[in-house]
Amino acid sequence: MPVAEVDVDESLVRHLLGEQHADLAALPLRLVANGWDNVLWRLGEDLAVRVPRRRQAAALVEHEQRWLPELAPRLPVPVPVPVRTGGPTAGYPWHWSVVPWLAGSPAAHVPAAERDATAEQLAEFVLALHIPAPPDAPHNPVRGVPLSSREDAVRERLATGAVPHAARVEGLWEELVRVPHWEGPPSWVHGDLHPANLLLDAAGGLAAVLDFGDMTAGDPATDLATAWLTLDAPARRRFADALGGHYDDAAWQRGRGWALCMATAMVAHSDDEPVLAAVGRETLCHVLDG
DSSP, rough: OOOOOOOHHHHHHHHHHHHHGGTTTTSSSSEEOOOEEEEEEETTEEEEEESSSSHHHHHHHHHHHHHHHHGGGGGOOOOOOOOOEEEEEBBBOOOEEEEEOOEEGGGGOOOGGOOOHHHHHHHHHHHHHHHBBBTTOOOOTTSSSOGGGHHHHHHEEEEEEEEHHHHHHHHHHHHHTTTTOOOOOEEEEEOSGGGGGGGOOTTEEEEEEEEOOEEEEEEEEHHHHHHHHOOOOOOOOHHHHTTTSSSOHHHHHHHHHHHHHHHOOOOOOOTTHHHHHHHHHHHHHHHOOO
């Protein structure tokens, strides 16, 4: 995990709230997640505070603040639209958000075979999101871009020895990276549609989609990676059926390439996040099986 540039502890969060949203400052705080980019504190029963822990993530929170209010009304499941925003202050240099606390269980906590109820709902979400993006949509250098731009990163991960079935993975990557690039108009892309960013309801359905920090405009095949990241083979077929003919074979192959790319990152760089590492290993098996 990247080293935090700011220690987002309880005292800092209370300072930020007290200075900029004093009516919320006395609510109970509980640390929920300390991720690569942000720290999430639950605030009372109904809210959460999302605070960047490093400079690289700061702009991502601003993207969510700018664009989620516009995108959310067309999406079929709840997403964490900021209800309050905060800015830089003494002792903290970046923007941050107060978001709704969305109920549900992380999909990453169950194996893919227990996520099958999400297949059609994920397809509905993807179709709703994948509309042409405006010219001022955020650019992300590692999502929505040609797969070939991730060549060095994937090969570096394969060279670590941490990626299982590395020879087979490398052979498949060499095939997928040669698939024709996206030539359509830039589409809105979530960019990180893996099980740790999906919440399930009590029946195993899709309750919410989280973490739009990687949102960008580009190749929608990036989000098709969720077919391998989230679903097993039978559910993957149902996902594809629900999407109908909206994506051609090249898009599906690029989606498989994106799943491979993301899975190698999870496996090679998640020493402190065993759940993500497990998702990465599971995904590589799905990708290799087709």
